[in-house]
Amino acid sequence: MGKKVLTLEALLAKEIEYRIEQDDYKEKQKLPSERELSAQFQVQRLTIRRALQTLVQKGIIISKERSGYYVAPKRIKITVNHSGSIRTVIEKMGITSYVKLLEFEKMKLTERLAGKTLLAENTEVYHILRLRYENKTPIGLEKSYVVCDLAKGLSAEDVHNKSLYEELKKKHGLTIAHSNQRVSAVFANGLEAELLKVSLSTPLMKYQGLVYDKKERLIEYFENIMLPDRFEFISKR
Amino acid sequence: MTENTVIKEDPLYIKLEDVLMKKIEAGDYLPGEKLPGERALAEIYGINRMTAKNAINGLVQKKYLYRVQGKGTFVQKKDFHKLNLGFLNESGNCGITAMVKSQGVRIANKILTKGTLPPNDYFCGRLKLAKNDPVYSLHRIRYGNEEPIAVEYTYLPCALFPDIESFDFKHVSLYDYMEAHKHMPVAFEQKFRIIPVPQKEAKYLDLDQGQVVYYFEFLGFDENGILVEYTESFTRTDKAEFFFDTNG
Structure with missing residues (x-):
């Protein structure tokens, strides 16, 4: 075969990743020590250490000082093929979720928001700002603009620690038919840093979307700022 | 909730960063356009030069701006394409x-x-x-x-x-x-x-x-x-x- 295509450490990293995927090493479980792994794979300890470092950098395992390596907790999976509620996903994972309402007000679309939603400037919307918690840790700041005409009388009580989409369906007969979404990376501003308990300018995930009902009416525009290490997007076709 | 009751005030250079970012996003400063220098920014916003410098450094790091040696600071082109x-x-x-x-x-x-x-x-x-x-x-x-x-x-x-x-x-x-x-x-x-x-x-x-x-x-x-x-x-x-x- 001549020259090596991949380094030994790259191959080892993949072998260990495979074991994690196969659930040989389970979520949050401690991995065998560097010494044990180097014996198992019959390689030098330094090579194993480098392989483990690769996995730490990719967020697949976590290194705890004086303790060892642990499989990282599972991320919250957002399936992009259908727009479900994040809450349902989180609860299915057996995690306690809480959404705290920070702001709820009726407002008129600003020029910037009108541009994003293609609605007329001054269209009345409910502006909802919520902070999502996983167990007791804030993981996402969720900003949402819901068109007033389609959800008349929506109140703060309706969206505090409740699924917005379920409320819209139950009380306003609005069923989500499709959405356009986008994901990008941004840097934490003062408000985001404070609420999500990260340092200023920490890279965060920005998840935006336009949500429509069956009649092609725009129901909602959302802008979520999320901790990147708690989420992943999955798609299957 | 108002920002001030719960949220600590941002340092001045962060506020300036925010202002400049919004201007860039809104197209007040266009991609490739030269940004006013530190001294000019300090005058426009009534802040000291160090604050302006910190804000510019922050935006260069965030890739909103880039520097050309001896010429100044410019609005990044690629972010907007x-x-x-x-x-x-x-x-x-x-x-x-x-x-x-x-x-x-x-x-x-x-x-x-x-x-x-x-x-x-x-x-x-x-x-x-x-x-x-x-x-x-x-x-x-x-x-x-x-x-x-x-x-x-x-x-x-x-x-x-x-x-x-x-x-x-x-x-x-x-x-x-x-x-x-x-x-x-x-x-x-x-x-x-x-x-x-x-x-x-x-x-x-x-x-x-x-x-x-x-x-x-x-x-x-x-x-x-x-x-x-x-x-x-x-x-x-x-x-x-x-x-x-x-x-x-």
Whole structure:
């Protein structure tokens, strides 16, 4: 075969990743020590250490000082093929979720928001700002603009620690038919840093979307700022 | 809740950063436009020069601005022409090459490594092959307009592409090659994350430690449902963003 295509450490990293995927090493479980792994794979300890470092950098395992390596907790999976509620996903994972309402007000679309939603400037919307918690840790700041005409009388009580989409369906007969979404990376501003308990300018995930009902009416525009290490997007076709 | 009751006041330079970012986003300062100097900014906003300098430094680090030695600070061009890479979807050829071409970017590749791998459980497992079936590996840096956009590690089953060793993917598009063998991927299963850029990929993508990348992992299936590709990619966040549509 001549020259090596991949380094030994790259191959080892993949072998260990495979074991994690196969659930040989389970979520949050401690991995065998560097010494044990180097014996198992019959390689030098330094090579194993480098392989483990690769996995730490990719967020697949976590290194705890004086303790060892642990499989990282599972991320919250957002399936992009259908727009479900994040809450349902989180609860299915057996995690306690809480959404705290920070702001709820009726407002008129600003020029910037009108541009994003293609609605007329001054269209009345409910502006909802919520902070999502996983167990007791804030993981996402969720900003949402819901068109007033389609959800008349929506109140703060309706969206505090409740699924917005379920409320819209139950009380306003609005069923989500499709959405356009986008994901990008941004840097934490003062408000985001404070609420999500990260340092200023920490890279965060920005998840935006336009949500429509069956009649092609725009129901909602959302802008979520999320901790990147708690989420992943999955798609299957 | 008002910001002031719960939220600490931001330092002045952060406030200025915010103001400038909004102006850039709103197009008050256009891509490629020269920004007023530190002294001018300090005068305009009634702050001291050090504060203006800190704000500019912050925005250079965030890639909103870039410096040209001896000339000044300019609004970044590429942020506002991010490639729309899309989530790979059923619409067919979604290789970076195809998407980038349609957006008028010159694409180039650098091959980091290529060849048939020694037997490895992971890649055989991923491609649903029998243990010890040969897997071809192709690692590339993808450039758009001479700047690195992504590092891609692609793995293919050798059995489907027996002559793959004789092709040079510096010049041949991998998807064109796969199509010629009637194994072009048309359906995908994928995973997408944002992660801190790992050391090795930081070097390839010309990024600093602490910055993040889009991490993509996907399986590609041809029109007969045969698993033909496993790819891992690391993409610069200032060069691309991902769009997708959902139903139901």
